[in-house]
Amino acid sequence: MCLALPGKVISIDESNPNLKTAKVNFNGVVKDVTVQWIDDLKVGDYVIVHVGFALNKIDEKEAIETFRIINEMVDLTKREGGE
Amino acid sequence: MKYVDEYRDAESVRLLSEKINSIITRNWNVMEICGGQTHTILKYRIEELLPPQITLIHGPGCPVCVTPIEMIDKAILLALRPDIILVSYGDMLRVPGSNSDLLEAKSKGGNVKMIYSPLDAIKIAEQNPDKKIVFFAVGFETTAPANAFTIFEAERRGLKNYFMLCSHVLVPPAIEILLKSEKNSINGILTAGHVCTVMGYEEYIPLAEKYKTPMVVTGFEPVDILSGLLMVIYQLENGNCFVENQYGRAVRKEGNIHSKKIISDVFEITDRKWRGIGLIPQSGLKIKSKYSHYDAEIVFNIDTTGFDESDICIAGEILQGLKKPGDCPAFRKECTPEIPLGAPMVSAEGACSAYYRYTK
Numbered sequence: 001m002c003l004a005l006p007g008k009v010i011s012i013d014e015s016n017p018n019l020k021t022a023k024v025n026f027n028g029v030v031k032d033v034t035v036q037w038i039d040d041l042k043v044g045d046y047v048i049v050h051v052g053f054a055l056n057k058i059d060e061k062e063a064i065e066t067f068r069i070i071n072e073m074v075d076l077t078k079r080e081g082g083e
Numbered sequence: 084m085k086y087v088d089e090y091r092d093a094e095s096v097r098l099l100s101e102k103i104n105s106i107i108t109r110n111w112n113v114m115e116i117c118g119g120q121t122h123t124i125l126k127y128r129i130e131e132l133l134p135p136q137i138t139l140i141h142g143p144g145c146p147v148c149v150t151p152i153e154m155i156d157k158a159i160l161l162a163l164r165p166d167i168i169l170v171s172y173g174d175m176l177r178v179p180g181s182n183s184d185l186l187e188a189k190s191k192g193g194n195v196k197m198i199y200s201p202l203d204a205i206k207i208a209e210q211n212p213d214k215k216i217v218f219f220a221v222g223f224e225t226t227a228p229a230n231a232f233t234i235f236e237a238e239r240r241g242l243k244n245y246f247m248l249c250s251h252v253l254v255p256p257a258i259e260i261l262l263k264s265e266k267n268s269i270n271g272i273l274t275a276g277h278v279c280t281v282m283g284y285e286e287y288i289p290l291a292e293k294y295k296t297p298m299v300v301t302g303f304e305p306v307d308i309l310s311g312l313l314m315v316i317y318q319l320e321n322g323n324c325f326v327e328n329q330y331g332r333a334v335r336k337e338g339n340i341h342s343k344k345i346i347s348d349v350f351e352i353t354d355r356k357w358r359g360i361g362l363i364p365q366s367g368l369k370i371k372s373k374y375s376h377y378d379a380e381i382v383f384n385i386d387t388t389g390f391d392e393s394d395i396c397i398a399g400e401i402l403q404g405l406k407k408p409g410d411c412p413a414f415r416k417e418c419t420p421e422i423p424l425g426a427p428m429v430s431a432e433g434a435c436s437a438y439y440r441y442t443k
């Protein structure tokens with residue numbers, strides 16, 4: 001039930017201040033998503049969506065950082081394990 | 084798909100599993116909290132990539148599984164009333180209550196509707212002004228803001244026919260119960276990424292310290308699970324026990340402050356029974372008294388006289404990580420996804436359903 005998927009924001013509708021929505025593309029399937037709790041949302045951003053609500057924006061920098069950390073750990077452990 | 088494919092990349096998976104194999108020197112038990120992670124582990128056969136020293140213990144992170152049987156019985160009784168339409172997420176409809184499930188209530192003439200988003204419940208209430216709509220709202224912190232939002236919306240739209248049967252649960256108190264238990268054998272934890280997307284991970288810092296158990300906030304793809312495991316094993320091998328965030332692309336330390344605010348505006352913390360586990364203090368959310376006119380338990384006085392769990396189902400031990408589905412005598416025999424005897428066989432996050440789907 002905590003399933004949440006990433007999708008790309010293709011348009012944002014802020015006409016109702018109590019219910020901000022966006023059209024979000026999930027691999028070709030476009031759905032309406034409530035984005036009420038996402039600050040500074042822009043078209044082209046990725047959001048992670050659960051039961052029709054965006055939980056958070058996906059942080060591109062953090063995504064890259066994760067792979068950097070993984071690479072670093074892999075190297076670090078290679079050194080430790082290898083010698 | 085961006086943010087999915089690269090986390091399923093076979094080469095990264097191979098490298099990570101090699102690294103885990105190369106650093107491990109001792110036996111470690113690691114629990115993944117969320118049933119979604121359990122499914123990834125089974126689906127991608129992650130255990131086959133791990134050294135024999137790692138035992139994965141599947142955690143209680145299946146909201147459908149832990150919803151108390153009395154609540155299911157209440158939902159069934161409400162669904163059978165002619166003036167009510169009961170709405171809930173699909174998985175809830177097949178979870179066994181004492182004598183039947185919501186789908187059976189529907190076949191007996193009860194008005195039961197499946198929804199995908201809590202806002203569907205609001206729409207159904209608007210479209211059916213002559214009926215009372217009861218939303219059976221279950222879930223962890225991940226789902227709490229969306230469910231809470233319906234009460235705001237009902238108020239904003241002036242709906243008088245919208246109600247909530249609320250059975251929300253909170254993850255950290257359940258983790259603490261498991262770690263406190265005499266039977267605890269958990270050395271490290273992968274915490275549930277989407278719960279932390281909403282709540283952040285500050286609550287886990289004192290838990291990791293108190294129980295000397297490293298905790299890594301982890302996502303749901305194979306690369307996420309393996310890097311979460313690598314981080315946990317690395318900490319264990321080095322005698323550390325802090326909280327790390329593997330799922331930084333979605334999770335900030337403080338979570339999402341707007342979502343947390345709507346949860347605390349609408350709900351308050353309460354003691355809650357977890358099916359199969361028992362009462363866990365301060366582990367649930369209930370509707371605040373200022374919104375009690377939306378609370379189905381208060382508005383409809385629903386009398387369930389006792390309840391009756393299946394004698395064979397060992398869901399409780401499975402949810403606490405004490406047994407695996409294969410240990411259950413009914414697994415794949417009397418109990419299948421078509422005729423589930425227990426909730427873990429129903430839910431897409433239940434361990435029994437994962438083993439049924441992905442093992443032979």
Ligand code: SF4
Binds near residue numbers: 408412415418419435
């Ligand atoms: S296999 Fe079925 S009966 Fe056995 S524990 Fe799982 S849900 Fe319960």
